[in-house]
Amino acid sequence: MKEGFRQAMAWLHTWAGLTFGWLLFAIFMTGTLSYFKNEITQWTQPEIVPHEISAADGVNRAQQWLGENAPDAKRWFIRLPDERSPELGVSWTPAKGRFEERSLDSLTGVPVQVRQSMGGEFFYRFHFQLQMPYPWGRWLASLAAMVMFVALISGIITHKKIFKEFFTFRPRKGQRTWLDGHNAVAVLVLPFHLMITYSSLVIFMTMIMPLSILTTYGKNTQGVFDDLFPAFKTEQAAADRAPLASIAPMFEVAAEKWPGSRVGLITVNNPGSANASVTMTRHGADHIPHEPGTALVFDGVSAELKNESNMGAASLMLAGGLYGLHMGHFAGPLLRWLYFLAGIGGTAMIGTGLVIWLGKRRLKHAKSGVLPFELRLVEMLNVASMSGLMLAVVSFFWANRLLPVSFTGRSDWEVKTFFCVWGVALLHAFARVFLRDGRSAWREQLTLAALLYCALPILDMATAGGYLLASLKQGNLTLVALDMTALATGIFLAWGALRFRGDGKIVLASKLTPAVQEAR
Amino acid sequence: MLLATLLCYVGFSALCLSMNRHSEDLTGRSFSVSRAKALRLLGWAALLASLWVALASQTLGQALVQWSAALMGSAVVLVFVMSYWPRLALSLAGVGVLLCPVFAFLQLLA
Numbered sequence: 001m002k003e004g005f006r007q008a009m010a011w012l013h014t015w016a017g018l019t020f021g022w023l024l025f026a027i028f029m030t031g032t033l034s035y036f037k038n039e040i041t042q043w044t045q046p047e048i049v050p051h052e053i054s055a056a057d058g059v060n061r062a063q064q065w066l067g068e069n070a071p072d073a074k075r076w077f078i079r080l081p082d083e084r085s086p087e088l089g090v091s092w093t094p095a096k097g098r099f100e101e102r103s104l105d106s107l108t109g110v111p112v113q114v115r116q117s118m119g120g121e122f123f124y125r126f127h128f129q130l131q132m133p134y135p136w137g138r139w140l141a142s143l144a145a146m147v148m149f150v151a152l153i154s155g156i157i158t159h160k161k162i163f164k165e166f167f168t169f170r171p172r173k174g175q176r177t178w179l180d181g182h183n184a185v186a187v188l189v190l191p192f193h194l195m196i197t198y199s200s201l202v203i204f205m206t207m208i209m210p211l212s213i214l215t216t217y218g219k220n221t222q223g224v225f226d227d228l229f230p231a232f233k234t235e236q237a238a239a240d241r242a243p244l245a246s247i248a249p250m251f252e253v254a255a256e257k258w259p260g261s262r263v264g265l266i267t268v269n270n271p272g273s274a275n276a277s278v279t280m281t282r283h284g285a286d287h288i289p290h291e292p293g294t295a296l297v298f299d300g301v302s303a304e305l306k307n308e309s310n311m312g313a314a315s316l317m318l319a320g321g322l323y324g325l326h327m328g329h330f331a332g333p334l335l336r337w338l339y340f341l342a343g344i345g346g347t348a349m350i351g352t353g354l355v356i357w358l359g360k361r362r363l364k365h366a367k368s369g370v371l372p373f374e375l376r377l378v379e380m381l382n383v384a385s386m387s388g389l390m391l392a393v394v395s396f397f398w399a400n401r402l403l404p405v406s407f408t409g410r411s412d413w414e415v416k417t418f419f420c421v422w423g424v425a426l427l428h429a430f431a432r433v434f435l436r437d438g439r440s441a442w443r444e445q446l447t448l449a450a451l452l453y454c455a456l457p458i459l460d461m462a463t464a465g466g467y468l469l470a471s472l473k474q475g476n477l478t479l480v481a482l483d484m485t486a487l488a489t490g491i492f493l494a495w496g497a498l499r500f501r502g503d504g505k506i507v508l509a510s511k512l513t514p515a516v517q518e519a520r
Numbered sequence: 521m522l523l524a525t526l527l528c529y530v531g532f533s534a535l536c537l538s539m540n541r542h543s544e545d546l547t548g549r550s551f552s553v554s555r556a557k558a559l560r561l562l563g564w565a566a567l568l569a570s571l572w573v574a575l576a577s578q579t580l581g582q583a584l585v586q587w588s589a590a591l592m593g594s595a596v597v598l599v600f601v602m603s604y605w606p607r608l609a610l611s612l613a614g615v616g617v618l619l620c621p622v623f624a625f626l627q628l629l630a
Contacts, residue, residue, distance in 0.1 A: 166595075167536045169603040188595045191588050288581040325585070338589045345596075 006158060013154040014357065018378070020147040021354045022385035023130075027144055028350055029389055030127040031196075032343030034120065035328055035336055036482075038084040041119030043460075043482045044400045044414075046467035048114055050086030050476060051107040056248035059266065061109030062090050063247050065102075066271070070094065074237070076268040078247075081106045082285065116411035117400055122418070123393075128200075131419070135207065142208050145200040152193055155186060162187060175359050182352040185345045192342040193349070199326035202319050228316075231279045231295035231309050232267070240274035245303035247278055253305055254280050254296055261286040268300065276300025284329030289320035354382050371438075379438040380429045387445035388425030390493065394452040394486070395421040401463040439500045446497035453490030457483035521586050523623040524574040526616045528594040531566030533613035534559045536598065546606050567591075577627060 033040065042048070062078040070076065070092040079089035088109075091101035102111045118125075129137035156162065166187060169180045186193065206213060210221070217223040226233050247266065254263050262283035269277045278298040282291065293316070297307035311320055324330060328339045358378050365371055371379070399417035403410045425445060432441035460468060460483050471479045536542045538559035540550045551559065574587035602609040 164539075167532075167539070167542055167599050167602065169599050171603050184596075184599055188599060189592050192592060288585065321581075330582075330585075335586065335589060338593060342589075342592065 006160070009154040009157040013151055013158050016147050016151045016154065017350075017353045018357050020144050020151075021350050021357075022381050023140075023144050024148055025347060025350045025354070025385050026389055027127050027130075027141060028343060028347040029393070030123040032340060032347055033393070034124040034127055035331075035339045035343060037120030037124045039120065039478050039482060040123065041117075041121065042086065042478045044117040044119035044397070045087075045103070045114050046464050046471070046479060048087050048103050048112050049105070049470065050081060050474065051105075053081070053106050055080055055251055055263065058088050058106055059247045059251070061106070062088055062104060063244070065104055065109050065111075066090055066092060066268075067244070070100075071272055073271060074269075076271055078266040078268070080263070080266075082262070082283065084285075113406075115400075115405045116408075117414055118411055119400075122396065122415060128204075131415075138204060138207060142201065142204045145197055145204075148197045149201065152186075152190075152197060156190075159183060159187070175356070175363075178352055178356050178359060182349060182356055185349045185352070189342050189345040189349075193346055195322070195325055196343075196346065199322035202322045203326060205319070228311075229293040229295070229309070231281075231293065231297050231307065235269060235275060235277075237270035237273040238275040241272055242274040242276070242301045244268070244271050244276055244300050245278075245298075250278060250280065250296075250298050250303060250305075253298070257296060257308065258282055258286075271300065274301060277306065278303075284324075284327070286330070288324045288330045289317060290323035290327060290329070291320050351386055354378075354386075358382060376433050376438075380426075380433040380441070383429035383433065383438065383441045383445060384422070384426040387442060387449055387493075388422050388429060390449045390489075391425050391445060391452070392418045392422035394449060394456065397456055397486070398452065398459065401459050443497055443500035446493050446500065450490045450494035450497055453486045453493060456486040456490070521574065521577065521590065523620065523627055524570040524577075524587055525590040525594055526620055526623060527566045527570035527573060528590045529598060530613055530616040530620065531563045531570065532595050532598050533563075533609070533616070534566060535563035536602070538563060542602075546602065546610055573624075573627070 058080045059078060062080075066073070066076050066078070072095050073092035074095060075093045077089075077091045079085075079087070081088050086106065088104040088106040089101065090104055091099065093099050103114050104110065105112045125131075128141045130140055131137065132140065159165075165180075165183060169177075169184045171177055173180075201208065206224070213221060213224050247268070251263060262285075264281045264283040267279040269279070277300045280296045280298075282294055284290065289311075291311045293309055293311040295309050296305060297309075298304065299306050311317065328336065331339055358375060361375055362371065365375070396414055396418045399414045403413055428445065429441045432438070432444065460479070468479050468483075471477075537546060537551070538556045540556070543550050543556075570590065571587055574583040574590070577583070578586060598609060601612065
């Protein structure tokens with residue numbers, strides 16, 4: 001009976017993993033990149049230079065600029081520069097028309113002439129919206145997260161020797177090594193995998209499990225958010241006009257209320273009207289839980305503290321804690337790198353799983369050397385979803401440096417480049433896997449990707465060397481760190497490409513035999 | 521946090537040595553049953569001590585997050601180093617044992 005249960009779980013693990021593995025690989029990969037979202041944006045928009053300024057100076061400049069350029073807006077948003085993002089960001093919802101945003105130079109308060117690029121935001125958005133229309137991408141990503149959770153749990157049950165083989169990794173043994181690697185990266189980083197998968201479901205809980213909200217609030221679903229986040233309730237602008245008070249002095253109140261914490265997003269509702277209000281949230285880097293509802297609301301005219309809301313309820317703390325752990329806004333440099341490495345671990349777990357699925361089934365056809373259609377299909381998707389995605393990611397960065405700086409729609413073209421390259425990689429994988437063999441598909445894509453990653457620092461120096469030098473002089477290592485990470489990735493991919501030298505048939509047989517014997 | 525990480529690494533190394541298959545790979549011999557038991561005890565004690573050290577040096581939330589990171593990170597490092605350079609893995613554990621009192625002293629001073 002027990003063996004039967006374990007076998008059922010193994011079946012579940014195998015097929016859940018296969019069907020969603022390709023999508024999950026992309027979600028994990030881009031999610032991992034999102035831990036350096038702001039740093040990637042710094043690289044893709046090197047025109048924005050960090051300056052040492054006080055929060056009061058920053059907000060004064062932003063308020064002045066918005067007052068002159070968007071006096072009739074419904075709402076202003078101000079985001080101060082911090083250690084990860086040099087931008088003094090202002091955005092606003094005009095009385096009529098679309099949401100607009102600008103990056104101000106934090107020293108002069110004038111918009112920076114900056115190249116259009118989504119930067120890290122693109123990878124971040126893709127990892128839960130999958131470039132699909134709202135809300136379908138979020139639903140598909142949530143479904144993938146649920147399958148990931150199922151695969152994790154069934155994987156734990158399937159893995160018979162979780163403690164006995166806790167420290168086991170046997171290199172250079174073909175299929176055995178892949179399985180060891182899959183297990184090691186899964187078990188050793190299991191707390192991260194469980195946290196990241198479960199919290200992703202918690203983040204979307206109001207979308208996935210709306211019933212409790214629907215029974216209480218009926219059709220007025222906005223009501224729950226008004227109750228949870230009273231500070232963000234929208235009010236109609238009053239007809240009377242009144243000058244907006246200076247925001248900077250409100251920081252002193254915020255510092256008193258939140259000792260040791262900075263102010264994050266500043267929202268100004270109905271600026272210039274008699275019922276204007278200023279809402280401040282806490283900076284995400286200063287505490288672990290994600291608390292979007294913890295806010296201070298000031299009267300926009302008298303500058304007095306009107307309202308204070310906290311997310312103190314235990315259930316909100318729990319959900320906010322998981323949310324915060326997932327996003328990792330609180331993580332300093334070291335912890336952020338560890339988040340990044342753990343994310344790579346998760347991506348590698350999915351990738352090795354896909355490789356193992358194919359490797360096991362390929363054994364049966366090792367003698368004839370001819371793979372049936374369905375296995376070729378899997379191999380094609382493996383190549384396209386892994387090396388193809390690596391190519392797509394690096395091409396995004398290449399497009400950022402090669403597209404002319406001042407050309408409208410360049411931000412869209414970066415994204416188009418990403419998907420075009422990914423599509424071409426899929427076609428290439430198709431042609432190679434079905435007309436020749438999978439090894440050539442891997443070898444060629446990995447070689448090209450290795451070249452592109454290794455050459456990214458050179459491209460950066462050639463096209464934006466001035467920014468790179470200036471940042472180094474300032475002691476800002478973000479740009480050079482991204483270049484070096486690309487170089488390291490390139491070296492790793494080159495090592496991968498070298499494993500696919502030759503036609504591989506002899507290597508395949510000799511590598512697989514011990515594994516077959518051991519399996520018997 | 522360095523002390524907690526070192527303790528994690530030392531603890532995992534001890535647990536690893538307490539298992540026959542690994543002790544033969546790492547030291548060339550297997551330990552007696554009582555030695556293995558002692559190593560296992562030492563391993564768990566070091567892991568618990570690392571949690572205690574983490575909790576003592578940080579706020580609760582940060583301590584738990586950083587301790588989890590140390591736990592996962594040190595296990596990954598141990599398994600990786602052990603698979604390719606078994607002697608280095610052992611020497612690292614030895615250095616860890618020697619450094620623990622130093623860091624413990626420094627943490628007490630801080």
